[in-house]
Amino acid sequence: MMRMNAKEAEQLLVSGDPIQLGQLAGAEARKRFGDRITFIVDRNINYTNVCVNECRFCAFFRRKESKDAYLLTFDEILGKVREAVDAGATQVMIQGGLYPDLGLEYYEKMLRLIKENFKITIHSFTATEIQHFARQAGISILDCLKRLQAAGLDSLPGGGAEILVDAVRQRVSPKKIMTEDWLHVMECAHSIGMESTATMVIGLGETMAQRVEHMERIRQLQDKTGGFRAFITWSFQPGNTELGGEKTSGWNYMRNLAITRLYMDNVPHIQGSWVTQGERIGQLTPAFGADDLGSIMLEENVVKAAGTAYDMSIQKMVDMIQGAGWQAAQRDTEYNVIKTYGGKADVR
Amino acid sequence: MTKELILQAREKANASLRLNLQEALALYEDNDLLFLADCARRMKEKKSGRQVFYNVNKHINLTNICTSGCPLCAFQKKEGEPGGFVLEETDIAKILEEAKSTRNLGEIHIVSALHPDKPFEYYLNVVKQVRQALPQVDIKAFTPVEIVHFSQMTGKSIKEVLEILQKAGLSSLPGGGAEILSDRVREIICPKKATTAQWIETIKTAHKLGIRTNCTMMYGHIETIEERLQHLFTLRDIQDETGGFQAFVSFPFHPANTGLDYLKRVGSWEDMKMMALSRLILDNVDHIKAFWIMLTMPIAQLALGFGADDLDGTIGEEKIIHAAGANTGRGITRSKLRQLITEAGFEPVERDTFYHPVEAGEEVFK
Secondary structure, X not given: OOOOOHHHHHHHHHHOOHHHHHHHHHHHHHHHHOOEEEEEEEEEEEOEOEOOOOOOOOXXXXXXXXXXXXXXXXXXXXXXXXXXXXXXXXXXXXXXXXXXXXXXXXXXXXXXXXXXXOOOEEEOOOHHHHHHHHHHHOOOHHXXXXXXXXXXXXXXXXXXXXXXXXXXXXXXOOOOOOHHHHHHHHHHHHHOOOOEEEEEEEOOOOOHHHHHXXXXXXXXXXXXXXXXXXXXXXXXXXXXXXXXXXXXXXXXHXXXXXXXXXXXXXXXXXXXXXXXXXXXHHHHHHHHOOOEEEEEEOOHHHXXXXXXXXXXXXXXXXXXXXXXXXEEEEEOOOOOEEEEOOOOOOOO | OOHHHHHHHHHHHHOOOOOOXXXXXXXXXXXXXXXXXXXXXXXXXXXXXOEEEEEOEEEEOOEOEOOOOOOOOOOOEOOOOOOOOEOOHXXXXXXXXXXXXXXXXOEEEEOOOOOOOOOHHHHHHHHHHHHHHOOOOEEEEOOHHHHHHHHHHHOOOHHHHHHHHHHHOOOEEOOOOOOOOOHHHHHHHOOOOOOHHHHHHHHHHHHHOOOEEEEEEEEOOOOOHHHHHHHHHHHHHHHHHXXXXXXXXEEEOOOOOOOOOOOOOOOHHHHHHHHHHHHHHOOXXXXXXXXXXXXXXXXXXXXXXXXXXXXXXXXXXXXXXXHOOOOOOOOOOHHHHHHHHHHOOOEEEEEOOOOOEOOOOXXXXX
């Protein structure tokens, strides 16, 4: 298949037909992965909500002196990892705000403690955090990543990319990592064998040309490094943010999803986002080119409620996949299949 | 399911040719969702081009007190049970007064429970009251199940009941209560209400009197896939005979708060597949409705790619479906509906009950 160029992608993002694009994108996904749709069981641990960046699209951050600001202790973090391991998670995703004064040693110690105590993949820290850690330590991004890798960091999630066009970033998150720096963090990580994913957030008021520019930057870097495992599009959630605005519609999300499968031809996995679009749109995403439905994020209360509730959420994911006629499979962080679920579900 | 049959079914669907039950089952099993969507949308475009319809309507549920006690229902109350209600003349007058201020209100949609004591005159008076208060508005009221109930209460024939209501101002029937037209299924989900034969008789009688109706399906409960698809062929046969169906509306079963709450709500994949398959099977029905309060708005918008050409109305105060746990909003503004249709590349057309275009106002209302 001829590689889609930026002009074509922009045109399709403006007026492409999601059904026809979905047919092409779905065929591409099936060619690579057959009828298999994967998911991962992991836990998000947000160690702090304190953040110096104060992005306009973020509903999570607090100032350090704020009443509901928090920073988890190592014991609390290890407790959460233990719960995740007990519940069958294969990955923890540790992410937090940019805390003003913790120091790189703090993060190294956190990683070491986890690795000493548990056999679990640490897929953690966005490029934004890595840049923050490096600056605080006064070392290069590459050195920072090497130290974190030595301490136990396995791979990087692709968050914080939003739209990799500085004009957009200046508007929605002026204090956060800029385009070149984000790409630099990823390139450094890939150069030391630390793979990652890449994300895009749509609905931030960006133009279609800017979306394509974002995809193009990642596609170019991928041609060079091959270190991106997956590409994930989230739609901006306007609730409780300063930016506000309207949520991306189902029609536009599906069109965008299909185009990412076709455009990001060098990234193997395309995730459908049930988290930002809801389970009902999520179930349809494999038809539009997704081969992975991301994570069953073990919620605090779900993990604590132990066995039953947890089974339910895996069951729900498997039902969602099988209910659409696909083969459901649990994967690890590297996208190796670790368990397949037999038989297609009785859709009723 | 042989490969040849699937191939043959795909060819026919692709060419918008009439399908038979075996072919429809083959397409169901084949499960190629966007292929079905593509075929269904082409059939839609042959019928209504780029137009997508909506109307400004208001739902009124007169009572939830019901004698039929259907396991499928979350809305019903027994007489004397807390939460039961009946709207009396003054309540209705209030609703109608409010309705008068709704610009471009095109339709009043009335469906209710089978109340044990309220006589036929009560319902008849409601029609008269609405007709008097809103002379220009279409009155789409009473499912065949209710019509059969009126007939049984009064000893009048179905034809007589319909003629009386028609004379009082009834414009059309909503076509609900069809569920799945299989007596095996009805025996389990709604044993006490109108049978398959009674539903069909009522609909055919209405059509012969020039009362147009919709047709419906409630799927995703205890029916087999064959029963579900057969239901669509039954509707197609009726339409071949009478031509009186305007639109088809499907309702995925919402199990919460019903006697069948051990079931799971089918997923959106199934909803979209049925949307496309119903468009393809019902080749003689003009319009396929995506009922957003059932499907959620993002899915209803997406359904426009799967053969739907009607997003129903702006709906105020729907109660029956929300009782079964639908957590969609209770209404949507005209401008939002139009925006969603335009965004999907279609032309929004505000319609009356009979799918005549009406001029759309621009103001935003609840």
